[in-house]
Amino acid sequence: MVAMLMVDRELPAAARLTPAGERILAAAATMFYEQGIRTVGVDAIAEAADVTKKTLYDRFGSKDRLIAAYLEHRSRVWHAFLDAQLEVRAPKTPVELILALFAALTDWVTESRQGCGFINASVELAAPDHPAMPVIVGQKQWMRAEFEAQARLAGLDDPGELADRLLLLHEGALVSFRVAAMPHAPEVAARAAADLLAGWPRSSGAR
Structure with missing residues (x-):
């Protein structure tokens, strides 16, 4: 296995949640993903989590902050x-790692029928x-940075341009x-992606 599997994977440390806060986040994560963010109100989330609306606001401050917490949680799930x-x-x-990331995408969408929560x-x-x-934005930038880092480790020419193309393939697949x-x-x-990598030139001096 390659020595460096992932780069820049650290997310902002999540605040320690009370059991009520964990229930709120779990309920919001399910409802936001399955029903849509705008269609789900705080009353429904509070009821699903068996808490009062006041408790929800005490733990997260606002629905917008809860949405951000939901996406941070989803990012941790994706990385895991x-x-x-x-x-x-x-x-x-590194090339095998890039292709493994694309292969993993098939399994992800099979399990996550609503597609990419970030998109x-x-x-x-x-x-x-x-x-x-x-x-x-940070999640998509992280994915691009991973492609670029692995392309650089592989000694491929212009890893930034290659990362741009790989990200477009990856995100385009999610949208389609x-x-x-x-x-x-x-x-x-x-x-x-396999065809792109196979035909991509190597940096001068790379083996």
């Missing part, structure tokens, strides 16, 4: 999923100053799958 996938697939080179949230949260937007335009989009993206 990728770690488990890489542990099973055991890539031996879904970005559509609903149009305001650029929404508290959740840095989480959404979510809108049911291409049910096998993750598999198509994985094949396209």
Whole structure:
């Protein structure tokens, strides 16, 4: 297995939640993802979590802050999923790791029928100053940074440009799958990524 599997994976430390706070976050995570952020109100979340609305606001301050906490939680779930996938697939080179990330996408969308929670949230949260937007943008930047780091480790030419193209394939697959335009989009993206990597030039002096 390659020595460096993931880079810049650390998320902001989550505040320690009380049991009530954990129930609120768990209820919000399920309801936001399955029903949509804008359609779910704080009353419904509080009822599902068996708390008062006052408790919800005491723990999270506002619905917008709860949305941000939901996406931070989802990011941790995504990273843990990728770690488990890489542990099973055991890539031996940076290129194999990149391809393993694409292969993992197929399993992710199979389990997560509503697609990417970050993309879904970005559509609903149009305001650029929404508290959740840095989480959404940061997650996508992290994915691109991972592609670039692994391309650099592989000695591939212009790793930044390659990372841009890989991210477009990765995110395009998520969107195409979510809108049911291409049910096998993750598999198509994985094949396209393999072709892209196979034909990408190596940096001068790289082995």
